[in-house]
Amino acid sequence: MPKRNKIIYWIATIWLALGMLSTGIVQLIQLEEETEMMKRLGYPSYLLGVIGIWKILGVVAVLIPKFPLLKEWAYAGFFFVMSGAVLSHFAIGDGAKEFFGPVLLLVLIFISWYFRPVNRKLVSST
Template sequence: MTKRNKIIYWVATLWLALGMTATGIVQLLQSKDETDRMSHLGYPFYLLILLGVWKLLGVITVLAPKFPLLKEWAYAGFFFAMSGAIFSHFAANDRAKDFFGPTLLLILTIISWYFRPAERKLINA
């Protein structure tokens, strides 16, 4: 892996981890803004707990060494959660600013996954 690719990987991964950790904690705390947002999108409040826990577990998995199969699942979970959030905002006719957070996290997920080092990849036999 080139130095350039390693820098891209770690910058994207650390920003992804920060974003997922922050949103995961906010979802676990179930602030009024967050419950209002979930209500606006038509989702039940218990989904906040599930998303918050999954995001925090995903961050731990992506940052931890080894466990390449689990990392694939974490990246897939991040991808599905963020693409689902984008679609939900689209379906709710939300403003452009509401798309920024999930779109940024989706892009960071893709960049982190693409540039991950060989020891963090699932090797096909």
């Protein structure tokens, strides 16, 4: 793997981890702003705790060495949560400000996943 790709991977992965960890903690402690946003989007507030826990566990899965299958699931979970956030904000007519975070995280998810080193990828059995 070229050095440039490693640098791209680690920059994207660190920013992704920081973004997911910080939003996961905010959701887990259910700050008032987050609770209000979930209500506005039409979701129950208990979902914040569930999403927060899974984001934090996903960060651990992406950062620890080995376990490539677990990493694939973490990336998939991140993608589902962030694409769901984008679609939810779109559905209620939110402005660009509300889209920025989830779209940025989607970009980081893709970059981190695409540039991940071989030892962090699933090896095909065919």
